[in-house]
Amino acid sequence: MTLSVVVTHRFGVFTLEAAFEAPPGVTALYGRSGSGKTSVVNAVAGLLRPDAGRIALNGEVLFDSSTGLCLPPNRRRIGYVFQDGRLFPHLTVRQNLTYGRHFAPRSSRQAAGTFDRIVGLLGIGALLDRRPGTLSGGEKARVAIGRAILSNPQILLMDEPLAALDEARKAEILPYLERLRDDLELPILYVSHAMSEVARLATTVVLMEAGRVVAAGPTAQVLADPATAPNLGLREAGALLTARVVGQDDDGLTRLDGPAGPLWLPRLDAPLGAVVRVRVLAQDVMLSLTRPEGFSALNMLPATVQDIRMGDGPGALLRLKVGDEILLARITRRSVDALRLVPGLAIFAVLKAVSVAQENVGGGG
Amino acid sequence: MTDWLTPDEWRAVALSLRVSFWAMAISMPFGILVAYALARWNFWGKQMVNGIVHLPLILPPVVTGYLLLVTFGRKGVVGQLLFDWFGIVLAFRWTGAALAAAVMAFPLMVRAIRLAIEAVDPRLEEAAATLGANKPMVFATVTLPLILPGIIAGAILAFAKAMGEFGATITFVSNIPGQTQTLPSAIYTFLQVPGAEAQAQAMRLVLVAVAIAMAALMLSEWVSRAVARRISAS
Numbered sequence: 001m002t003l004s005v006v007v008t009h010r011f012g013v014f015t016l017e018a019a020f021e022a023p024p025g026v027t028a029l030y031g032r033s034g035s036g037k038t039s040v041v042n043a044v045a046g047l048l049r050p051d052a053g054r055i056a057l058n059g060e061v062l063f064d065s066s067t068g069l070c071l072p073p074n075r076r077r078i079g080y081v082f083q084d085g086r087l088f089p090h091l092t093v094r095q096n097l098t099y100g101r102h103f104a105p106r107s108s109r110q111a112a113g114t115f116d117r118i119v120g121l122l123g124i125g126a127l128l129d130r131r132p133g134t135l136s137g138g139e140k141a142r143v144a145i146g147r148a149i150l151s152n153p154q155i156l157l158m159d160e161p162l163a164a165l166d167e168a169r170k171a172e173i174l175p176y177l178e179r180l181r182d183d184l185e186l187p188i189l190y191v192s193h194a195m196s197e198v199a200r201l202a203t204t205v206v207l208m209e210a211g212r213v214v215a216a217g218p219t220a221q222v223l224a225d226p227a228t229a230p231n232l233g234l235r236e237a238g239a240l241l242t243a244r245v246v247g248q249d250d251d252g253l254t255r256l257d258g259p260a261g262p263l264w265l266p267r268l269d270a271p272l273g274a275v276v277r278v279r280v281l282a283q284d285v286m287l288s289l290t291r292p293e294g295f296s297a298l299n300m301l302p303a304t305v306q307d308i309r310m311g312d313g314p315g316a317l318l319r320l321k322v323g324d325e326i327l328l329a330r331i332t333r334r335s336v337d338a339l340r341l342v343p344g345l346a347i348f349a350v351l352k353a354v355s356v357a358q359e360n361v362g363g364g365g
Numbered sequence: 366m367t368d369w370l371t372p373d374e375w376r377a378v379a380l381s382l383r384v385s386f387w388a389m390a391i392s393m394p395f396g397i398l399v400a401y402a403l404a405r406w407n408f409w410g411k412q413m414v415n416g417i418v419h420l421p422l423i424l425p426p427v428v429t430g431y432l433l434l435v436t437f438g439r440k441g442v443v444g445q446l447l448f449d450w451f452g453i454v455l456a457f458r459w460t461g462a463a464l465a466a467a468v469m470a471f472p473l474m475v476r477a478i479r480l481a482i483e484a485v486d487p488r489l490e491e492a493a494a495t496l497g498a499n500k501p502m503v504f505a506t507v508t509l510p511l512i513l514p515g516i517i518a519g520a521i522l523a524f525a526k527a528m529g530e531f532g533a534t535i536t537f538v539s540n541i542p543g544q545t546q547t548l549p550s551a552i553y554t555f556l557q558v559p560g561a562e563a564q565a566q567a568m569r570l571v572l573v574a575v576a577i578a579m580a581a582l583m584l585s586e587w588v589s590r591a592v593a594r595r596i597s598a599s
Contacts (some may be wrong), residue, residue: 045495073494080495086488090510103497145440151496 481515
């Protein structure tokens, strides 16, 4: 289940020139608004015919400018979750959900019970007889996701499905998306400009800027690369740590088994043994040459400096090795000089437990 | 009830209803097609088609009637072909009256439907396509239900226009009682005759015309409101 995309397209002065492979799992197209993410998704869906290129899904060619082949959207077997939902206003939620079923090839009909399973997974069972006009934003988003999945697609395209929602609704739907990713064997192309979503959901990240792909690869690797940090925006830079929940302490903290010893975070609603991934923002990490004593921060991770990248301004971005994983730290150049930090130096990375926001912790996968 | 109007008057009313119904029914598919083409397609001569469709709205009805006679009369280009191939005669028949009414009402129907099509969000049609629907299915399952209020409004407008059509009809198919004498033609005829009896006949038909017009209007309001309610919220 692999999607391969090579497209070039000119819109006036803007040129889209993107090439990437999306392996199984969630592939996030990440970039600022106007970087060409939606155009790429529309090209995959067949709603945009690129000037040149080739798009293939699992070896089946959907578009090839050299042979003039361009399958219409209805023959591409894609499920598209639009940013604005686009539910049919004249149909009930149930009719919206089953709309695509009428057109799926007979041979590939979904197994009986799929409808109930998806409806249950998305928690929309109570909405089936209502019309889209009466649904809240979060409900609409979930119905739109269900409608796309129930058309039995070979790939799911999601164009900022959460963009129209407030933080509370996002927090409500993200777990559903994590379950979809883990329960369905369906590749997902996920467009977002919110790094916290990408960090939680994506297995692969494709970083876009001004119509071009500037970095692509496994999420943890792309996020841990100091070279790509300026593309993410320095405040968004941060690496992913994998950790396992090992205890819930009485004072509201959750104890995790991290890559380099214990890690304490504000209470996580996860069962013991669950593997989570924690996005640690580079600007939240402090460095110390010795293990600090009499210091309020709870998490002191032994680390080794791997790479130091001086910025143009006062800051520097450091890549640290923590156990088998990578952590990014952003400190001032002055501190780099004062502590005489050099690659290979053993230090301690200090992280306040409360600095890790709930939205930056997601299910593993 | 039946002696409320004379048999001649009844015939005029029944004929008008029949002519208007068929004028509306026959022109509806063409109206939807032309409205869709004008709203969505870009083709060479689009402005020309738009102009021709709207011509009956602007031309004096007598001119339209005369052009119909020249084209669809027994000696007309199309009329001769229709007769030779299918044995169809339109001139001086009720079918001709229906054609005249349809042509006169066509611009109103097209305008109403075109507005409705232009109001449909093409992004919904894209969504249907990504769910596997081909173009005809997208039209049948998304576009058509969404423009239903517009189609109903257009149909009622066309029906009302057909009920009132006089100039083109009388020019094309004349004013033959029981054959082509519609409600307006009958009123006109009675008004030409001096005397209280004819005046009373005319007045009775005028009242019938008013009643039919009011009923049609109220029906259309009710239907389009019911459909709009189904489509939008609740």
